[in-house]
Amino acid sequence: MGSVLGRLVTDLGERSTYDAASQCSRCGYCEQACPTYVATGRESRSGRGRNQLVRRVLEGGPSGSPELREALSTCLLCGACTSACYARVPTADIVLEGRRMLGAAPRWVERLLSFVILRPGLLDRALKLAFLFKKAGLSRLASKTGFLSLLGLEWLAVADVHVDEAPSEFLVDKLRTMPSSERPAWFYLASCGPNYLFPRVGLATFKALSSLRGPGRLVASPCCGLVCYNYGDVGAARELSRRVIERWEAEAARVEGGGELPVVVDCSSCAAHMKSYPQLNLDDAGWRRRAELFAGRVRDVVEVYAECPLPPAGLPGTVTYHESCRCRHGQGIVDAPRSVLRAVAAERFVEMPDSDACCGGAGAFAFSHQELSDALLRRKVGNIASVQARWVAASATSCLIQLARGLKNYYPDAKVLHLSEIVAAAVSEREEEKGNTS
Numbered sequence: 462m463g464s465v466l467g468r469l470v471t472d473l474g475e476r477s478t479y480d481a482a483s484q485c486s487r488c489g490y491c492e493q494a495c496p497t498y499v500a501t502g503r504e505s506r507s508g509r510g511r512n513q514l515v516r517r518v519l520e521g522g523p524s525g526s527p528e529l530r531e532a533l534s535t536c537l538l539c540g541a542c543t544s545a546c547y548a549r550v551p552t553a554d555i556v557l558e559g560r561r562m563l564g565a566a567p568r569w570v571e572r573l574l575s576f577v578i579l580r581p582g583l584l585d586r587a588l589k590l591a592f593l594f595k596k597a598g599l600s601r602l603a604s605k606t607g608f609l610s611l612l613g614l615e616w617l618a619v620a621d622v623h624v625d626e627a628p629s630e631f632l633v634d635k636l637r638t639m640p641s642s643e644r645p646a647w648f649y650l651a652s653c654g655p656n657y658l659f660p661r662v663g664l665a666t667f668k669a670l671s672s673l674r675g676p677g678r679l680v681a682s683p684c685c686g687l688v689c690y691n692y693g694d695v696g697a698a699r700e701l702s703r704r705v706i707e708r709w710e711a712e713a714a715r716v717e718g719g720g721e722l723p724v725v726v727d728c729s730s731c732a733a734h735m736k737s738y739p740q741l742n743l744d745d746a747g748w749r750r751r752a753e754l755f756a757g758r759v760r761d762v763v764e765v766y767a768e769c770p771l772p773p774a775g776l777p778g779t780v781t782y783h784e785s786c787r788c789r790h791g792q793g794i795v796d797a798p799r800s801v802l803r804a805v806a807a808e809r810f811v812e813m814p815d816s817d818a819c820c821g822g823a824g825a826f827a828f829s830h831q832e833l834s835d836a837l838l839r840r841k842v843g844n845i846a847s848v849q850a851r852w853v854a855a856s857a858t859s860c861l862i863q864l865a866r867g868l869k870n871y872y873p874d875a876k877v878l879h880l881s882e883i884v885a886a887a888v889s890e891r892e893e894e895k896g897n898t899s
């Protein structure tokens with residue numbers, strides 16, 4: 462058995478994993494909300510089915526069957542089942558505990574992944590090399606040699622295949638060259654997605670929030686640990702959570718009232734994970750308190766925009782919104798991004814059907830379960846096309862990668878943008894207008 466959390470923070474309080482799974486009454490309300498159940502019609506691919514499987518393992522039942530592993534590995538961890546469940550059973554966390562108990566990832570992959578992620582300098586160098594391959598047109602060679610996979614970085618190997626652009630400079634390097642405010646109104650914590658793959662997203666966040674809220678300040682921190690958490694190494698995930706908290710504490714101490722400032726994150730998956738740091742630190746009262754303080758300051762950028770007076774954006778054509786699972790189900794954010802889009806796009810904002818359905822991205826899911834992922838992606842793109850959208854707003858790195866791939870293949874009339882890019886465009890237009898009239 463691999464390392465597990467053992468105790469979970471649920472909406473009904475702190476519970477053992479077994480008690481959390483036992484709260485499932487098997488009512489089945491979650492089934493139609495579960496994308497993998499809807500796609501396959503199989504009980505073992507539903508929230509209810511997966512909860513029962515993990516519960517049986519915890520009761521000492523058989524744990525070696527390929528079917529059990531497949532049932533747990535096909536869970537998208539989207540959390541739609543929990544949103545639909547009256548008892549708020551935390552199925553995604555229970556599935557992750559099940560995967561850890563079974564040792565879903567080979568131990569060496571888990572160790573190597575943690576080794577690289579815990580050393581940001583090594584991760585930076587590995588990615589710079591991979592992007593150099595890409596720029597030199599040797600991307601296929603890099604993927605054939607399994608360069609990133611060899612480092613245990615399959616999730617980045619997936620991104621490398623699907624992201625056309627290879628940034629020449631990482632976001633944090635760019636931000637370090639910009640003046641840093643001594644009296645910031647907010648802190649910014651760069652997730653791996655904006656840092657390594659989409660620096661344009663982080664720059665848009667800085668542009669938009671600097672104008673709307675005042676100057677921001679970078680908290681240079683390592684990976685938030687979500688990758689280690691999802692791929693089995695709880696110890697490394699906990700270690701990373703503590704390093705992130707320490708960096709924030711040090712930065713906050715340098716600024717008057719710094720402990721009260723929001724810590725803005727522009728990848729919804731990472732924001733949701735950082736808000737759950739207390740769960741990773743339940744066993745240590747001191748760290749738990751520090752994790753609670755930190756988690757209380759973390760804000761998904763979409764929440765922050767909703768509090769700002771927003772100018773209109775002149776994006777031509779219809780804008781629709783894809784709900785990233787960890788925004789809606791992981792953080793319960795539903796209205797904020799919609800109010801932002803209504804403010805910037807007015808009547809050009811149109812809801813797509815099933816906006817909360819998972820796009821099938823989910824980290825390396827698109828790689829490990831291509832057929833299922835593609836079925837979910839095609840359904841999502843069909844819904845985007847049904848409202849004839851030109852722009853799709855999203856808020857998580859995984860969705861940006863997956864939707865860019867889906868739109869390119871099935872509906873090239875539309876493009877996906879991070880919500881920050883749309884707000885930054887509106888802010889730039891307002892500044893230009895002001896410049897022209899002054």
Ligand code: SF4
Nearest residue numbers: 485486488489491546
């Ligand atoms: S997870 Fe919740 S909604 Fe789903 S079957 Fe169990 S109790 Fe019912």
Ligand code: SF4
Nearest residue numbers: 495508537539540542
């Ligand atoms: S987390 Fe998502 S994929 Fe997994 S059981 Fe729940 S609804 Fe289904």
